[in-house]
Amino acid sequence: MEKVHKPKKVFVQGPISPDFVSKSIASHQSKTEIGAHAIFLGQIRADQKPDGTVTGIEYSAYEEMAESAFHDIREAAFLKFELSCMHIYHSLGVVPTGEISLFVFVSSPHRRAAFEASEYIVEEIKANVPIFGKELIGESGNYVWKENK
Amino acid sequence: MYYGMLAEIAGQANEVWNADRSLTVGEFRDQIVERYPALRDKKFKIAVDQKISQDSILIDNASEIALLPPFAGG
Numbered sequence: 001m002e003k004v005h006k007p008k009k010v011f012v013q014g015p016i017s018p019d020f021v022s023k024s025i026a027s028h029q030s031k032t033e034i035g036a037h038a039i040f041l042g043q044i045r046a047d048q049k050p051d052g053t054v055t056g057i058e059y060s061a062y063e064e065m066a067e068s069a070f071h072d073i074r075e076a077a078f079l080k081f082e083l084s085c086m087h088i089y090h091s092l093g094v095v096p097t098g099e100i101s102l103f104v105f106v107s108s109p110h111r112r113a114a115f116e117a118s119e120y121i122v123e124e125i126k127a128n129v130p131i132f133g134k135e136l137i138g139e140s141g142n143y144v145w146k147e148n149k
Numbered sequence: 150m151y152y153g154m155l156a157e158i159a160g161q162a163n164e165v166w167n168a169d170r171s172l173t174v175g176e177f178r179d180q181i182v183e184r185y186p187a188l189r190d191k192k193f194k195i196a197v198d199q200k201i202s203q204d205s206i207l208i209d210n211a212s213e214i215a216l217l218p219p220f221a222g223g
Contacts (some may be wrong), residue, residue: 131222
């Protein structure tokens, strides 16, 4: 079964709103072959740094390479897991603490594939997509560059 | 092209790199660290035409080369 998945726009400017997440869920009600959705939301944490508390992260990316890395991750996930559909959104620009910067939404007939695919996709994004983040600290304009562990 | 903290070190986001012969990624890395010594103790990967490339790869003329600091997506 050769299925071609069109490249989709992943990046959104600023935080991803809970309203957007709920509308995405609602838009799947007509797809009745789906039995399980798994959703991962990355939220900005108020880490303590030597110079103060993180107030947000400013994301940037090597956008063209990142879009193609996202495309490769999508294709690999569709091959590896039994998925009905998949959506990935990631923020660019400033996302304040407590708000959402990553939204991974996978749907499958059954739960196991949905759970496993969402973990796989998040780990791949963290390791292989050229996205960079400045952790903004306090009100003073200080920042440190973030690095995924 | 320089990204993240590397753009701060280079003082610019884009630069044309002229070489008198074809360079491998490793030779290019040596040259760029020589021009910007502050890169020496930074971790970065080099992407040639949007592919992360090993030091032994030969860079074609007119390639797009990007210096990528550690990724921070998610």
